[in-house]
Amino acid sequence: MDEILYDALKRLGLSIMRMVKDCISRNTIKPEEMAFYRLRVNKFQYTDQGNIEWSASPEFFTKPLWFRASIELTESIKKSDEYNLALEQIIKILAKTQYIPKL
16 A cells, blocks of 8 residues: 555544544534334244244333434544545545546
């Protein structure tokens, strides 16, 4: 890998880590609570003839969902100098191989 690209990607990775830690500590990004539903099997009996007896009860629970927060963070990363430098280096390398993706 090209040394300049390696350094640019390393700086980008470190910048992303700092940005995430900073946003979480300042509470500017946080997960949303997403409600989920599942059936909890209480009793189940199965024989050679098939299912004989079963019972289940509904269970609701929540989990943190980082989807929207990750979109906001991605947009912030794309505006950073580190991102633009890494992207510039990647495009330079791809230009040497005659393959330049549309961005």
